Amino acid sequence: MSYCPLRRQTLKCTVRTPPPSNGAISAGNVPRRDANIDVMSTSHPRISARVSAITESATLAVDAKAKALKEAGRPVIGFGAGEPDFPTPDYIVQAAQRACAEPRFHKYTPAAGLPGLRAAIAAKTARDSGYQVSPDQVLVTNGGKHAVYQAFATLLDPGDEVLLPAPYWTTYPEVIQLAGGTPVPVVTDERSGYLASVADLEAARTERTKVLVFVSPSNPTGAVYPPGLVAEIGRWAAGHGLWVVTDEIYEHLVYGDARFTSMPVAAPEVAERCVVLNGVAKTYAMTGWRVGWMAGPADVIKAAANLQSHATSNVCNVAQAAALAAVEGDLSAAARMREAFDRRRLTMTRMLNDIPGVICPEPQGAFYCYPSVKGVLGREIAGRRPGSTAELAGLILDEAEVAVVPGEAFGTPGYFRLSCALGDADLEEGITRLGKLLGQGQLH
Numbered sequence: 166m167s168y169c170p171l172r173r174q175t176l177k178c179t180v181r182t183p184p185p186s187n188g189a190i191s192a193g194n195v196p197r198r199d200a201n202i203d204v205m206s207t208s209h210p211r212i213s214a215r216v217s218a219i220t221e222s223a224t225l226a227v228d229a230k231a232k233a234l235k236e237a238g239r240p241v242i243g244f245g246a247g248e249p250d251f252p253t254p255d256y257i258v259q260a261a262q263r264a265c266a267e268p269r270f271h272k273y274t275p276a277a278g279l280p281g282l283r284a285a286i287a288a289k290t291a292r293d294s295g296y297q298v299s300p301d302q303v304l305v306t307n308g309g310k311h312a313v314y315q316a317f318a319t320l321l322d323p324g325d326e327v328l329l330p331a332p333y334w335t336t337y338p339e340v341i342q343l344a345g346g347t348p349v350p351v352v353t354d355e356r357s358g359y360l361a362s363v364a365d366l367e368a369a370r371t372e373r374t375k376v377l378v379f380v381s382p383s384n385p386t387g388a389v390y391p392p393g394l395v396a397e398i399g400r401w402a403a404g405h406g407l408w409v410v411t412d413e414i415y416e417h418l419v420y421g422d423a424r425f426t427s428m429p430v431a432a433p434e435v436a437e438r439c440v441v442l443n444g445v446a447k448t449y450a451m452t453g454w455r456v457g458w459m460a461g462p463a464d465v466i467k468a469a470a471n472l473q474s475h476a477t478s479n480v481c482n483v484a485q486a487a488a489l490a491a492v493e494g495d496l497s498a499a500a501r502m503r504e505a506f507d508r509r510r511l512t513m514t515r516m517l518n519d520i521p522g523v524i525c526p527e528p529q530g531a532f533y534c535y536p537s538v539k540g541v542l543g544r545e546i547a548g549r550r551p552g553s554t555a556e557l558a559g560l561i562l563d564e565a566e567v568a569v570v571p572g573e574a575f576g577t578p579g580y581f582r583l584s585c586a587l588g589d590a591d592l593e594e595g596i597t598r599l600g601k602l603l604g605q606g607q608l609h
């Protein structure tokens with residue numbers, strides 16, 4: 166036992182004697198590596214096991230490849246985008262412009278966010294979903310993705326299992342593993358409209374299960390859980406002492422008879438172990454501004470804020486000013502985008518279902534279609550016989566110049582994700598090209 170200067174307390178830790186030095190260590194006088202040490206013989210891998218296990222985001226990779234081909238002059242139609250194809254509304258941009266001109270927005274904010282923004286997010290949450298939180302139960306993060314990271318880093322210990330309904334958004338398993346947890350996929354398919362039941366979840370639960378991930382409306386499937394099922398799953402989670410990380414980023418993008426339901430409202434018994442994730446990206450077409458948040462029990466939010474204070478400090482002050490204008494404003498811009506996505510998801514679903522071998526349930530929310538293309542796999546197309554959807558997506562990009570994201574990225578090979586966030590004419594042209602190419606397979 167020794168005194169650990171890092172923790173300022175007595176505990177078991179290694180205290181190394183500093184190398185002889187004539188002064189403080191600074192960038193200019195860092196102790197030099199001994200020239201005789203053969204760095205090639207070190208047994209340490211260059212990249213840590215933790216980070217080398219991360220795979221590149223497949224959705225971003227497909228989008229980047231499609232954009233690069235487009236820039237090279239190819240008439241590529243990209244269905245990979247996970248972002249609205251609309252500009253950020255003017256009143257939000259203007260709020261940012263005003264903030265830019267004000268010196269107080271050039272400074273750090275408290276790590277957990279501008280107090281006014283935390284309060285506005287709490288008010289907006291009560292307005293939109295009925296979930297009541299106080300401002301100190303809100304942490305402003307660098308986008309919704311960062312809220313996902315913070316939530317799992319704060320909740321998980323090594324060995325904890327996380328139930329992850331699949332198809333899942335591609336970031337979830339990576340972040341869970343980075344936090345030392347084990348993702349346990351609970352696979353659903355088109356026959357249930359990609360909805361997991363309590364029985365499905367219960368079958369995957371063990372005594373190591375700590376968290377359930379719940380994303381409704383879902384990326385990638387567009388599935389929206391009906392209110393009764395949200396309540397049932399919430400009560401089940403509470404009954405087993407599980408935490409729920411629920412991602413509400415698509416709350417305003419629901420269609421037809423579907424209704425968005427917030428889990429801690431539908432099942433108040435789970436609220437004390439529930440973390441709600443959200444952000445401005447999808448509702449206000451603000452993907453590039455990088456403002457998201459997590460809301461939940463005050464102790465969890467405080468712990469996550471401590472982590473954030475060392476990782477990123479605060480979110481960009483000017484972007485917080487823009488987010489404040491967004492969440493304090495009305496939802497009319499979101500309603501206009503919703504109308505366009507609604508029209509496009511119906512066109513896309515109809516056109517996809519007309520392609521032999523493709524089965525596409527009608528998405529009830531978000532802005533994606535998630536068809537099964539299992540009926541196309543194994544057919545000869547353009548002289549090739551793709552055996553996986555990853556291969557088939559490559560062939561489609563080569564032959565039809567259409568970019569789709571293969572289901573492998575979402576834990577369910579045999580499917581594609583297609584985003585509706587592109588113009589109507591491009592959408593129809595892209596699916597027509599897809600139909601022509603996949604239709605070729607019919608002849609063999």
Ligand code: PMP
Nearest residue numbers: 247308309310334384444446457
């Ligand atoms: N959750 C889900 C389900 C998403 O689809 C996304 C974006 N693709 C995010 C969170 C994160 O959004 P952002 O980081 O852009 O706020």
